[in-house]
Structure formats: C-alpha cells, structure tokens
Amino acid sequence: MNYYEAFGEVIYWLDDVLWSKPFIIFVLLIGVYFFLGSGVFTLRHFGHIMKYTFGQVLNKSGTETEAKKGMVSPFEAACIAIGGCVGSGNIAGVATAIATGGPGAVFWLEVWAFFGMMVKCVEVSLSVHYRGKNEKGDYYSGTTYMMEKGFGRQMGHMKGAMVVAIIFAVGFICQFLGGSQAYSISEVLNRSFGIDMMLVTVLYSVVLYYVIWKGTPRIAKVATRLVPFMCVIYLIGGIVLIIANVGNVPSMIAAIFHDAFTGSAAAGGFAGAAVQQAVSKGLSRSINSNEAGQGSSPLIHGSANTVHPVREGLWGAFEVFTDTIVVCTISAIAVLCTGEWTSGTTGATLTIEAFSSVFGRGGEVYIGVMMALFGITTTAGWFTYYIAVIQWLFRKQPILRDKLCYLFKFVFPIPNLIIVWSVVKGGYSADLFWAIVDVSLLIPVFSNLLAIFLLRNKFWELLKDYKARYMGIGEVDPNFYVFYEDDPKVFAEEEAVREELRKIDEAAHKA
Secondary structure: OOHHHHHHHHHHHHHHHHOOHHHHHHHHHHHHHHHHHOOOHHHHOHHHHHHOOHHHHHOOOOHHHOOOOOOEOHHHHHHHHHHHHOOHHHHHHHHHHHHHHOOHHHHHHHHHHHHHHHHHHHHHHHHHHOOEEOOOOOEEOOHHHHHHHHHHHHOOOHHHHHHHHHHHHHHHHHHHHHOHHHHHHHHHHHHHHOOOHHHHHHHHHHHHHHHHOOOHHHHHHHHHHHHHHHHHHHHHHHHHHHHHOHHHHHHHHHHHHHHHHHOEOOEOOEOOEOHHHHHHHHHHHHHHHHOOOOOOOHHHHOOEOOOOHHHHHHHHHHHHHHHHHHHHHHHHHHHHHOOHHHOOOOHHHHHHHHHHHHHOHHHHHHHHHHHHHHHHHHHHHHHHHHHHHHHHHOOOOHHHHHHHHHHHHHHOOHHHHHHHHHHHHHOOOHHHHHHHHHHHHHHHHHHHHHHHHHOHHHHHHHHHHHHHHHOOOOOOOOOOOOOHHHOHHHHHHHHHHHHHHHHHHHHHHHO
C-alpha cells in the first residue's frame, strides 16, 4: 500500500467512526429540541418568515434591505450566506450522498433541513444578539463572539467558553484546507469541456483573487447579483429534467421513504447501502450544504443592520429553506428520476450524467456553468467567514489582526491548488474528497451545537421578546435588552475596550 492509498484508507475510516450513531443522535436531538421547544416556530409562522425575507427582497424600497455605512444589509448578508451554502454541495454533494447512501439518504438530508431551519435561526439570532462594534464603528459578531460573551461573560464560565470557542475556531479554519469548491468545479469542467483540472483550478483562483480583494463590500456586490440569478436558472433546468422523467418520480419518492429505514439493495453499479450509511450521508451532506448547525453564516449575519436578532434569524431559516428544501430537492429528484444513480459514478460526474441523459451535450455545459457560478459565490462567502474568525482570534491585537487579514487574501486560494493536485495525483474518486469534507465538518458542528444548547435560555428570551414586539403575541418587557450592548454597563465595558484599540491603531499609524 503506497502513501496515497494509506491516506485514503485513513480518511474513510475517520468518516465512518466520526459520523457514527452517537454523533448522529446528538445532532438530531439538538434539532428536535429547538424545533419542538420553539413551538414549531418555523412551521407555524412560515408565512411570517417569508414576509420578512423573500418579501423584503421583492420590496427593495423597504428599509430592511438597506445598509448603513460600515454595515451590510440583511439582504446582502443573506446573499453572501446563501452564496456560501448554495454551492458544490447542492450539485455534487447531493449526488454523492445518493451514490453512497442510496435514495434513503435524501430523506435524512431533508429531515435535517426541516429541523435545521430552526437551528440556523437560533445560531444567527444568538450571534446578532451578542454583536458589538469595532474601533471603526462597524458591527461584527459570529459564533466565537457568541460563545465568549454569552457562555463566558454573561453566564460566568469564561474558561469553558474560551475552550469551546478556540476549538470551534481551529476546527473551522481547518475546513479552509479542504478546497471543496475548487475540486468540484475542476471535476465538472474537466468532464464538460475537457479542460485540465489543474488549469481550471489556477484560473478559478485568479477569479477568486479578484472577487475577494476588496473584501466584504465587493463580495456582497457579487453575491447580490449572482445568487438570485443562479438559483433561478438552476431550478428551471432541474424542473425541466424532472418533467421529462415525470413517470419515474412517484417510484423514486417512494424509494426515498422506504430506503431511509431499510437501506438500499445493490443495483447496477450501485453497491448498496445500510440504514446507518443513508442516515450519515444524508445528514453530513445536508449540514455541509445548508450549514445549519455549522456556525458559519452567523459570522456574516453579525455584521447586518437589523432591528432585532430574531428578525435576522429569520434569514437563517430562509437560507436553509432555499438551499436544501428547494435547490437540493431538485438536484436529488433529478438524479434519481433519470436512473443514473445506479451507474456507479459519484460526485459532480453523476449529476452531469443525469442532466446529459435529457439535454445531451447541453447538460454538460449547463452543469459546468452552474458549478462555476455556485463555486465562486460559495468560496467568496467563506472568505468572509474565515476573516471573521481570524479577527476574533487576534481581536486584542489590531495591528497584527489587520496584517493577518491582509495576508490571508494571498493565502486563501492556495489550498485549492494543493487539494486538487493531491486528489488527481492519487487517482482518487470524488467520494474520497467528500469524505474529507465530512471529517472537517465534525469539530465546528459539535462545538457550535453545544454552544447554542448552553445558551438556549437566552434564545427563548429573544424569541419571546420578538413575538411580543413584532407579532403581537404576549407583552413587551421594557427591561429586556434586545442586544447585549444595550445594557449600559456592558456598553461602557465594550467602549473602554474599543477606545484602547483605537489608541493602539492611532499610535501604529503615527509610527
């Protein structure tokens, strides 16, 4: 066994061990807890969620779609976050879940989306509640700030909070080494146009440099233009493909429900899958795709100008609905109804075969273009997440913080080149790549879900206050602080820190 084979064996073993029953049960219990504990909020008040998310997009004159200086609007934050999660996971990831877990994996993918809408609402709301301002007056927040301020300062468990926050930060940064979008894009464009995978990765990295170079403002501009367009175009193509195979849809839907609890028998090139495999592949692909529980999108939502934390949390629920219940569902049914899922192929290649079975050469070109668009918006969105984590790690050292953020622009695309070269050199199939993604997911997912559970009482207070203020349910408590810094004592402490950082920054510029 050579180095490459040994590496593959280790990754597959870690994937099986980490995504086993204990972790699966933990993830599902957190989702069920918040869904039921909220009084099935995302289901009962789905119309309210759509009114203040999708409805605000349609009514662009609304104040909630506008950003003030130094902030992003809720719509911009949502476009960056949706762009960050609607990516290769929706096209290649869903196909891989089916190819390795069978039709039953789709059921578990949707189960997490169902509960994940509430989980993402919780994590975004808590993050926005604990937001602050930096020395320049810009809003900032994220999962690590939520852990530090909520579990640490407010609950008095600073040591424990810092341990969890650092574990999350390190685990989150490790995902940066995955090069996930670059591999999927290079795989698709190689198949669609015959372009060398390494050449695709180099060109992709150049475009990525351009998008991220001016930071969040440019990323927000690109996301708000591309994300709505690419989602609509992809949905149209998927719906047309499904209509062309509509006769197979009923049996495939039946297989999704049946195989979720019985496993899938071998068929064609499909090796068969046990129930646990369907559950683990469905859950991991769902979390990787919609990022509910991963703690990623709160890193951009914390910068949004919003009237209430839960109002911003509604955008989190909307992201999961758009990403998984809409886009991933279309991908899954498209792959299943064509029958290509039994061919033995995985990853984006399987999706290409499904679309090519109806559109021929046009299907290859179509998926190639979609993957390129999805990949750029996803990777650019994640750049803002990594920057937020770096800013937290070096929050008390503004000079070093700014230098590292600047240098990170140069470093950011490099793992794309390394991972694509490694996978191509080793002759691996796409399922190994997605196993790497699964392994890198576990640490941030575990630490983030643990944190929001520990802060559950604060979320229940926020939800109660939001219902009273904006939904006419209950009475408003005038002594409740909607944002953490609304507390005068907290504001004074935070302002003292900001003043100290301003002095350091001014001294550095004078020097």
